[in-house]
Amino acid sequence: xxxxxxxxxxxxLIAGWLATDVWRWIGVFAGGRLREDGELLIWVRCxxxxxxxxxxAKLILFPQGTLSETPMWLxxxxxxxxxxxxxxxxxxVIAGVLAGEAFxxxxxxxxxxxxxxx
Amino acid sequence: MTASDRSASAKTPLDPLVPSRVWVLRGAFSxxxxxxxxxSAAFVGYAGLARETGLTLIETLAMTGLVxxxxxxxxxxxxxxxxxxxxxxxxxxxLASVRLMPMTMALLPIIKVPGKTKTWxxxxxxxxxxxxxxxxxxxxxxxxxxxxxxxxxLGFGGALTGFVFCITGIAYLLVEQLPQxxxxxxxxxxPIYFLCSLWGAARLGxxxxxxxxxxxxxxxFYVYFPGLDLLLxxxxxxxxxxxxxxxxxxxLLS
Numbered sequence: 001x002x003x004x005x006x007x008x009x010x011x012x013l014i015a016g017w018l019a020t021d022v023w024r025w026i027g028v029f030a031g032g033r034l035r036e037d038g039e040l041l042i043w044v045r046c047x048x049x050x051x052x053x054x055x056x057a058k059l060i061l062f063p064q065g066t067l068s069e070t071p072m073w074l075x076x077x078x079x080x081x082x083x084x085x086x087x088x089x090x091x092x093v094i095a096g097v098l099a100g101e102a103f104x105x106x107x108x109x110x111x112x113x114x115x116x117x118x
Numbered sequence: 119m120t121a122s123d124r125s126a127s128a129k130t131p132l133d134p135l136v137p138s139r140v141w142v143l144r145g146a147f148s149x150x151x152x153x154x155x156x157x158s159a160a161f162v163g164y165a166g167l168a169r170e171t172g173l174t175l176i177e178t179l180a181m182t183g184l185v186x187x188x189x190x191x192x193x194x195x196x197x198x199x200x201x202x203x204x205x206x207x208x209x210x211x212x213l214a215s216v217r218l219m220p221m222t223m224a225l226l227p228i229i230k231v232p233g234k235t236k237t238w239x240x241x242x243x244x245x246x247x248x249x250x251x252x253x254x255x256x257x258x259x260x261x262x263x264x265x266x267x268x269x270x271x272l273g274f275g276g277a278l279t280g281f282v283f284c285i286t287g288i289a290y291l292l293v294e295q296l297p298q299x300x301x302x303x304x305x306x307x308x309p310i311y312f313l314c315s316l317w318g319a320a321r322l323g324x325x326x327x328x329x330x331x332x333x334x335x336x337x338x339f340y341v342y343f344p345g346l347d348l349l350l351x352x353x354x355x356x357x358x359x360x361x362x363x364x365x366x367x368x369x370l371l372s
Contacts, residue, residue, distance in 0.1 A: 008173070008177050008198055009176075009180065010204070011194070011197070011204060011207060012180045012181050012184060012185070012194065013180075013184070014204060014208060015194060015197065015204055015208035015210075015211050016181055016184060016185045016190070016191070016194045016211055017184035017185055018208070019190075019208045019209075019212040019215060020184075020185045020186070020187055020211060020212075020218065021184075021245060022212070023212070023216055023217075023218040023219040023222070024218050024219070024222045024241075024244035024245060024247050025244060026219050026222075027218060027219040027220070027221065027223045027226065027247070028222055028226060028237065028240045028241055028244050029237075030219070030223050031222055031223035031224070031225070031226030031230075039364075041223070041224055041227070042322065042324055043356065043357070044220040044223050044224055045220065045325060045328075046324050046325065046327075046355075046356035046360040047220050047328075047352045047353055047355075047356030047357070047360075048217045048220035048224065048352065049316060049320070049325050049328040049329050049332065049359075050328040050331055050332030050335070050351055050352050050354075050355030050359060051216065051332065051349070051356070052189075052332070053313075053316065053328065053329045053330070053331070053332025053333045053336060053351070053355070054332045054333070054335060054336025054337075054339065054340075054347065054348050054351030054352065054355065055217075055312070055336065056309045056313050056316075056333060056336070057309075057332070057333045057334075057336035057337045058336055058337065058340055058347070059305075059306075059308055059309040059312075060306070061337050061340075063306070064167060064192070064196070064305070065166065065170060065301070065302065065305055066166075066298050066302035066305070067302040067303075067305040067306055069302070070302065075306060078306060078310075079310050079313065082313075082314070083310070083313055083317075086313075086314040091314075091317070091318050093311065093314040093315050093318060094155075096310060096311075097156055097307060097310050097311050097314065100306065100307075100310040101303050101306065101310070104303055105299055105300075105303050108299050108302070108303070109299065112299075
């Protein structure tokens, strides 16, 4: 019933595009009345930042796809290592990303190798 | 413009008389950047997920171009996979996208020229609001003359979206040939990238406190209030961070 060819596209248009862009449009209409340095805007930025931070934690702790096969501690350690390297490298994002990825891939390969040996 | 102004702006020309199409081009060129590279890699990871889920190439590309916010795209993919109805799926995606509203609100006073910028221009520009472009804009736009900010942002957002759109399509066609470890590693790239760039874009202590609080509260709310978790994390965590850091800024009495 929901498998007609147009159904996924209708979902993308309404549940995807509309459900996402409507927030941006509301932001445009509401944001016109805010001052760049006002207290309300500081709060709004805190809300947005905490929300994305929550999503970050979710993506690390409860990932989808192949990544979910790795142990949680390895993902946490890789993210923490990446962030530490980001801070050490004077906040260069690329340093953090590469360090975190290298940590994850090394750990993953080592764990796989260990599993093979046993 | 005084002589000292000129020398200060010798590196990046800040002449407000530069026509806006030049600023659009400059914005487009500045999209050739490390954040764009990282975002592309994250979308390569997404293309793998989309293919695993059974989405067609057209559907994957439509989501990339129309939704243009990776977290919301991932939520919608999950909804399509589990055969969710339109209304529940829309609510789930809307909840995952709420953050775009405060982000747009925070960006707007920066890109708007009071009394001059048309609302439709802002609505158009708002489509490019997503973590990468937002972080880039919050960090770099305030250094530009006010008139240049909107065209620069349009150029940046348009070029970034176009490029990532193409990369996603190519990745969809090629992803099956990637080893599992590489495909999995691409999924972790997004959170590490979000984490570092969000910290880098923080202008006040409050932003960093909000980041830390959100990291802790996010998983807690996910376990106890799945579906509403992001909204709760944002409102409760953001408010806690705001109130706490306000006390630190101004003392308990004011």
